[in-house]
Amino acid sequence: MIARMPHLIASTVRLAHRADPRALRQVAGAEFGGGVAQAVGLIAVNAVLVRILGPGETGDRITAAVPALIAVAVTALIGALLRSASTAGTGRLEPKVFRVATEEYLERVARVELEAVEDEEFHKLLDSAQWGAESARRMIKFCTSVVAAAISLIAAAGVLTVLHPALLPLLALMTLPSAWSSLTIARRRYVSFHTWVQHARAGQLLGRLLIDAQAAPEVRVHNIGPFLLRHFRTMAETGEKEQTRLAGLAARTGLIASGWTGLTTAATYATLGLLLWTGAMDLAVAGTAVIAIRTGSANLDALVIQLNYLYEESLFVADMERLCEEADRRLIPGTGLPLPAEVKTIRFENVSFTYPGVSERPALDGVDVTIPAGRIIALVGNNGSGKSTLAKLLCGLYAPDTGRIMWDGVDAAEADRAELFDRVAVVAQDFYRWPFTARVNVAIGRPDAPSDEHLLDAAAEYAGAGGTIGSLPRGWDTLLARGYKGGHQISGGQWQRLGIARARHRDARVLVVDEPTSALDAEAEQRVFDQIRALAAEGQTVILITHRLHSVRHADEIYVLEQGRVTEHGSFDELMRPRDGAFRRMYLVQSSQYAYEEGEARS
Numbered sequence: 387m388i389a390r391m392p393h394l395i396a397s398t399v400r401l402a403h404r405a406d407p408r409a410l411r412q413v414a415g416a417e418f419g420g421g422v423a424q425a426v427g428l429i430a431v432n433a434v435l436v437r438i439l440g441p442g443e444t445g446d447r448i449t450a451a452v453p454a455l456i457a458v459a460v461t462a463l464i465g466a467l468l469r470s471a472s473t474a475g476t477g478r479l480e481p482k483v484f485r486v487a488t489e490e491y492l493e494r495v496a497r498v499e500l501e502a503v504e505d506e507e508f509h510k511l512l513d514s515a516q517w518g519a520e521s522a523r524r525m526i527k528f529c530t531s532v533v534a535a536a537i538s539l540i541a542a543a544g545v546l547t548v549l550h551p552a553l554l555p556l557l558a559l560m561t562l563p564s565a566w567s568s569l570t571i572a573r574r575r576y577v578s579f580h581t582w583v584q585h586a587r588a589g590q591l592l593g594r595l596l597i598d599a600q601a602a603p604e605v606r607v608h609n610i611g612p613f614l615l616r617h618f619r620t621m622a623e624t625g626e627k628e629q630t631r632l633a634g635l636a637a638r639t640g641l642i643a644s645g646w647t648g649l650t651t652a653a654t655y656a657t658l659g660l661l662l663w664t665g666a667m668d669l670a671v672a673g674t675a676v677i678a679i680r681t682g683s684a685n686l687d688a689l690v691i692q693l694n695y696l697y698e699e700s701l702f703v704a705d706m707e708r709l710c711e712e713a714d715r716r717l718i719p720g721t722g723l724p725l726p727a728e729v730k731t732i733r734f735e736n737v738s739f740t741y742p743g744v745s746e747r748p749a750l751d752g753v754d755v756t757i758p759a760g761r762i763i764a765l766v767g768n769n770g771s772g773k774s775t776l777a778k779l780l781c782g783l784y785a786p787d788t789g790r791i792m793w794d795g796v797d798a799a800e801a802d803r804a805e806l807f808d809r810v811a812v813v814a815q816d817f818y819r820w821p822f823t824a825r826v827n828v829a830i831g832r833p834d835a836p837s838d839e840h841l842l843d844a845a846a847e848y849a850g851a852g853g854t855i856g857s858l859p860r861g862w863d864t865l866l867a868r869g870y871k872g873g874h875q876i877s878g879g880q881w882q883r884l885g886i887a888r889a890r891h892r893d894a895r896v897l898v899v900d901e902p903t904s905a906l907d908a909e910a911e912q913r914v915f916d917q918i919r920a921l922a923a924e925g926q927t928v929i930l931i932t933h934r935l936h937s938v939r940h941a942d943e944i945y946v947l948e949q950g951r952v953t954e955h956g957s958f959d960e961l962m963r964p965r966d967g968a969f970r971r972m973y974l975v976q977s978s979q980y981a982y983e984e985g986e987a988r989s
């Protein structure tokens with residue numbers, strides 16, 4: 387701990403310097419000054435005692451002690467002023483350090499590869515590192531207290547050494563037990579936190595589900611409350627057992643430490659008594675020594691306690707630093723080959739991909755797909771056949787394990803990812819419902835572009851969301867987050883229209899639409915497919931993933947996926963030709979459900 391502490395204190399100081407260098411200077415100056423004031427105060431106390439306990443008339447002795455007494459009062463006053471300056475500076479510094487530390491890790495985490503976000507280990511690190519920013523904030527106060535206690539201790543130790551060299555090791559010995567106990571308890575708490583962090587997170591999740599607005603209807607109708615509560619209780623009780631275990635161990639460690647402290651305190655005072663008895667020390671010096679020992683041991687105790695807090699917090703700050711390092715290692719590269727200005731074909735060449743940490747079959751297995759610019763390419767297939775995965779690889783969210791994705795002559799794995807992302811707009815199956823206004827929900831498709839009312843209106847009109855916006859109480863400025871003041875809830879289909887408007891507003895060369903109409907009414911669905919066709923006519927490339935097979939009739943090329951492989955591809959007519967084709971079979975199953983025969987309604 388001692389070895390790592392300087393590094394952690396240094397990184398906190400660096401953080402503080404970045405957050406507010408003036409406040410840092412104020413705190414450091416005040417703390418140093420406070421320590422010096424205390425040392426001078428102690429020397430002045432010694433002078434007072436020497437004068438008062440010295441030979442002569444009482445009146446003369448008191449008169450002689452007055453200058454030293456004034457020195458004691460002045461140093462106490464200076465000490466108080468410096469303490470309040472330090473408190474003010476620390477108060478200013480703490481929230482800024484919290485912000486800087488939070489920004490530091492959030493900024494990185496937002497730019498790591500998707501693979502890292504889905505990695506369990508990275509998530510575990512993220513869970514504990516989230517405490518790091520708060521710990522960095524608290525470390526400021528503890529650092530300040532450590533510096534203050536250390537300076538005071540040095541002052542007291544200096545005075546003690548001058549009084550009698552034997553007193554110093556005794557002072558150290560008195561504090562060793564509490565240092566040992568505090569550090570042991572802190573270390574245990576930290577190890578336990580790490581072992582139980584995921585358990586605690588799962589318990590909190592259960593608790594949150596009970597109050598989650600989205601889960602609320604099902605919780606009531608299906609009476610899920612008692613079920614969730616039961617599991618929450620079981621998990622909480624397991625956590626309680628761990629807390630009880632830690633408390634038992636802490637009590638035992640504390641008791642051992644107290645016994646040890648008692649013995650060393652007795653030894654210290656016995657030594658002092660012996661020195662007095664043998665005449666090796668006179669009474670005035672012994673009086674100062676008692677004060678110095680009391681101040682020193684209080685300082686040492688404070689130092690140990692504050693160091694212990696500092697140590698505990700520093701472990702979380704270290705986690706945050708580890709997260710930042712790990713995030714840096716897994717950042718999406720900031721450079722790469724430029725893509726051709728006008729890409730004519732995107733080609734998947736024998737692409738295989740297995741999700742990290744998944745040992746079963748690959749999600750994509752030797753896939754060849756050709757996507758010419760300005761065409762509609764449909765991906766169809768059963769659930770889990772790999773359609774969305776293929777789309778994610780196309781968007782540059784994952785890289786193939788083997789094979790290549792060529793944007794004309796440029797391999798996507800070597801391309802500048804920012805440029806690649808720039809070329810793509812996505813309406814994912816689980817597109818995000820941003821808890822912001824309707825305007826932001828569409829404009830966020832191009833977060834860097836200035837908000838242009840005409841463009842937003844055009845995107846909404848395109849997606850058939852114009853009516854939805856018009857019906858909202860505050861139009862574009864309606865907050866779409868129920869549970870907040872002025873928040874409004876819209877239907878799933880209306881959200882989907884906003885999602886499509888967002889992708890349209892992005893205006894990228896390649897549009898990936900994954901089940902774009904699953905929540906739309908029949909007319910809106912027809913309209914969306916007409917619009918998609920119109921987009922392709924304008925030169926935009928469309929990747930359409932859908933289970934509604936009648937909507938892929940107009941696709942230029944249809945790829946049928948099965949267990950990560952392309953089993954058939956061709957135009958709609960080509961795929962309907964072979965009587966045993968998978969696509970034809972799926973299409974006929976679906977269309978037969980819509981077949982309507984006269985007389986059916988009456989029977």
Ligand SMILES: Nc1ncnc2c1ncn2[C@@H]1O[C@H](COP(=O)(O)OP(=O)(O)OP(=O)(O)O)[C@@H](O)[C@H]1O
Pocket residue numbers: 504741744749767768769770771772773774775776815
């Ligand atoms: N993030 C992920 N991590 C691990 N495995 C995943 C992940 N996403 C998908 N998979 C797995 O990869 C396989 C292909 O999934 P994918 O989502 O691509 O299928 P899909 O054809 O789009 O299915 P659906 O029609 O249900 O949307 C499935 O076995 C799925 O369980």
